[in-house]
Amino acid sequence: GAVVSQHPSWVICKSGTSVKIECRSLDFQATTMFWYRQFPKQSLMLMATSNEGSKATYEQGVEKDKFLINHASLTLSTLTVTSAHPEDSSFYICSAVIAGGNEQFFGPGTRLTVL
């Protein structure tokens, strides 16, 4: 149980385009999901906390207009990287928490490369 999927697993796009990444909890309902980015050999950096039915809470330094988060249902959150630039190239990972639990269940991650 507690499986989280992400789609796509990797994406290559041209600079200036937008990319949408989906995060789904497959066998549980997730009222809270998190979006992280991770650079090589570095720690996970929390970008935002996504709550179903409400606006996401962004961490300091993360542009909410650039990284659009939508948590439309208890099993789906999406991250859209708008007007992507090469510096947005990174590994994006989502996680979800089961109501009443404390551990986070992570998706497999999405490798974004912006040319």
Added chain:
Amino acid sequence: SQKIEQNSEALNIQEGKTATLTCNYTNYSPAYLQWYRQDPGRGPVFLLLIRENEKEKRKERLKVTFDTTLKQSLFHITASQPADSATYLCALDMDSNYQLIWGAGTKLIIKP
């Protein structure tokens, strides 16, 4: 602000031995401390959670200790196997609000 320190150097252990990884933090103790495993190009996988008032937690070959006086958690893998090779991350949940503060991880290499 809270800082987490994990050994940045890779840890090389002979198969069959016990691997011990360290996680140190600087400020007040978290409500929970968690350990995750991350393989290259993959998302982290939850391993163990230990609460502030717990000293030790075990799961199969894994053991976690939590010393709030030393502000340190140790993560042990006994009878280590090459398949245990991965990066191990510790994470602190300060206020039981699900948000975690992450260490950079320690790469563990188990040699056959």
